[in-house]
Amino acid sequence: MTLKLGVPSKGRLMEKTFDWFAKRGLQLSRTGSEREYAGAVEGIDGVELVLLSAGEIPRELAAGNIHLGVTGTDLVHEKLARWEQEVEEVAEMGFGFADLILAVPTCWVDVETLEDLDAVAAAFRAEHGHRLRVATKYHRLVREFLTDAGVADYQLVDSQGATEGTVKNETAEMVADITSTGETLRANHLKILGDGLVLKSQATLWRSRVAPYSDAEKATLKELRDKIVS
Ligand SMILES: Nc1ncnc2c1ncn2[C@@H]1O[C@H](COP(=O)(O)OP(=O)(O)OP(=O)(O)O)[C@@H](O)[C@H]1O
Numbered sequence: 715m716t717l718k719l720g721v722p723s724k725g726r727l728m729e730k731t732f733d734w735f736a737k738r739g740l741q742l743s744r745t746g747s748e749r750e751y752a753g754a755v756e757g758i759d760g761v762e763l764v765l766l767s768a769g770e771i772p773r774e775l776a777a778g779n780i781h782l783g784v785t786g787t788d789l790v791h792e793k794l795a796r797w798e799q800e801v802e803e804v805a806e807m808g809f810g811f812a813d814l815i816l817a818v819p820t821c822w823v824d825v826e827t828l829e830d831l832d833a834v835a836a837a838f839r840a841e842h843g844h845r846l847r848v849a850t851k852y853h854r855l856v857r858e859f860l861t862d863a864g865v866a867d868y869q870l871v872d873s874q875g876a877t878e879g880t881v882k883n884e885t886a887e888m889v890a891d892i893t894s895t896g897e898t899l900r901a902n903h904l905k906i907l908g909d910g911l912v913l914k915s916q917a918t919l920w921r922s923r924v925a926p927y928s929d930a931e932k933a934t935l936k937e938l939r940d941k942i943v944s
């Protein structure tokens with residue numbers, strides 16, 4: 715019986731996750747060949763490393779297939795409708811900072827706020843015969859945010875990558891995406907709405923509330939928590 719810890723298998727979060735655990739006396743490593751998704755944990759007994767895509771970690775936590783997992787707040791909130799019941803936040807890790815924002819073309823000089831957007835969206839529909847298209851991969855979060863803001867005349871267009879390019883490619887009029895330095899937005903002539911911050915995200919260690927815990931796993935979890943908080 716081992717405690718399963720899911721960490722990103724590649725990408726921007728992997729290395730920093732390994733560093734974060736190393737600072738707390740736990741050595742995570744990828745084992746085998748560069749392309750083999752196998753890993754090891756040293757510094758504590760009874761913990762198994764599971765290498766996963768950051769995007770899959772929320773689902774694996776909610777399914778109880780892993781006990782602990784590292785991924786961004788944005789992905790947990792987007793993918794788990796009832797995230798508070800399914801996972802517990804163990805620690806914010808202090809990297810992977812990114813904001814989920816709404817952005818429109820810089821040339822829309824009259825659109826700086828959600829209120830402006832609402833007005834433009836209604837006019838857009840009347841003029842073009844279809845709703846204003848918002849490209850995003852964060853469907854649930856964006857829908858909730860725009861509903862709360864009272865904006866209704868829009869449609870979501872799915873974009874799983876290179877989202878800022880959809881405006882130039884004319885498959886969407888605006889985007890809802892993650893930004894960190896803001897460079898991608900600037901390069902694609904997009905500006906953030908003044909009140910268009912949907913969510914602030916950072917890499918976080920989560921615990922599954924639904925995974926089964928044997929007595930041995932509970933003891934390991936306690937030992938691991940002690941190392942992390944001390
Ligand atoms: N430019 C950025 N700077 C900092 N963090 C970012 C940036 N873009 C995304 N992130 C964060 O990184 C996390 C994982 O994103 P990433 O794109 O690496 O995962 P993914 O799409 O699941 O990867 P994979 O290609 O393995 O499926 C998310 O929580 C996201 O908020």
Ligand SMILES: O=P(O)(O)OC[C@H]1O[C@H](OP(=O)(O)OP(=O)(O)O)[C@H](O)[C@@H]1O
Nearest residue numbers: 875876877891892893894895896897898
């Ligand atoms: O504000 P910046 O520092 O410019 O970062 C923002 C970009 O980073 C992410 O994309 P990623 O690199 O994951 O590529 P993707 O578009 O394929 O998702 C995000 O989707 C933005 O496009």
